Amino acid sequence: MPELMTPEQIAARTSRAVAAATAAGRDLGLEVTEPTVLYDLFSVVVHLAPSPVVVRVPTVLMPGSDPEIQAARQRRELDVVRWLVEQGAPVVPPSPLVPLEPVRRDGFSMTFWQLVDKTAEPDFVRGARMTADLHATLREYPGELPFLSSDEPDAVRAGLTALEGRPDLMDPADLDRAQREWAVLAPLVGSRERFEAEFPGVDLQPLHGDAPAYNVIVTADGPLHGDFELTALGPVEWDLASFGPECADAYDEAAQRRGLRRLDQRALRFIEAVGMSRTLMCLALVPQLPSLADLLKPSVEHWRELPFAGGVTG
Structure with a gap:
């Protein structure tokens, strides 16, 4: 197991996650001029301002975490939440501005949600x-x-x-x-x-x-x-x-x-x-x-x- 990450290394990881989310959002046709970190712990959550879209980028993963397992979980999440939205349940909906699927960019797998x-x-x-x-x-x-x-x-x-x-x-x-x-x-x-x-x-x-x-x-x-x-x-x-x-x-x-x-x-x-x-x-x-x-x-x-x-x- 590696040694503890330094604050500088953690800040660099966050910056990479923000850059990946920003690039992925722009590739999907979103206007992104002021990406803003809303939360940073196990995931980096980024508001792709001024678009009303939030990206969740998992960054802290278990040893041996399989990218395919992570992507499968994200697909299940998106499908369940899509269905709950259709039932009128009170949930944070996926963003309607991008395809309903996880996006892999620069080593990160991310999902896109409506800003609330x-x-x-x-x-x-x-x-x-x-x-x-x-x-x-x-x-x-x-x-x-x-x-x-x-x-x-x-x-x-x-x-x-x-x-x-x-x-x-x-x-x-x-x-x-x-x-x-x-x-x-x-x-x-x-x-x-x-x-x-x-x-x-x-x-x-x-x-x-x-x-x-x-x-x-x-x-x-x-x-x-x-x-x-x-x-x-x-x-x-x-x-x-x-x-x-x-x-x-x-x-x-x-x-x-x-x-x-x-x-x-x-x-x-x-x-x-x-x-x-x-x-x-x-x-x-x-x-x-x-x-x-x-x-x-x-x-x-x-x-x-x-x-x-x-x-x-x-």
Whole structure:
């Protein structure tokens, strides 16, 4: 694993992403005179001003990340969001000014979205209620989706493997436990059949896939769901993990109103254990994004206090 990137290297990566987004936008016929970075963490999000178009350029990728897997995820995201727009769901729509497909430019794979103006931070409890409405709509999505992101077990395993020999990033005792936990959890994440056998009665459906109550953009016209990069087939608990009991109660209330089932507490504990493993693997991204070390520290400390594999199995 490489050493930590310097601020100068990170700034250069951001500049390359902005240049790639700008060139791709111009090639697609957009007027771009003042590209502006709106967000820069795992992705660089660029407003191609004065065009009402925002480009999301993933820049921080897991070790061994496959460009084809990334592009496939982006195609699924665009298709799901296109369909949700057609249903009248509150989502950030893809830009109608460019073709509905990811664009690869200068080593980056990017997607183009309609500009919306953020007016406030999301309310997680309100977002949990919105998630129930989103799930009710997504149940009718006609496309095929992988079960809980079919590459997830390999991605977590690769991240934990990359941490071997890096005590500066993860304590060896923590890494040993994390790898043993993932050996228990991964088979149920990677196999729909094994998950259904372990959790009978927990039905599966299309999901947002990546903390929808967090990935809400509040606009003057109301809140909109965004960032469907990890959309997948799975239990609804996947979208509610780690938001706490208040959000779970808000979801259950809204779900019952829409004729959906309440959250299964055992499945929720399992999904939260999976979420902790996914969080721990992000330590492998610290060389690409050094600020992650401090951001992840509270989660690692919390994980040390939890029962093995969430106390659900193993």
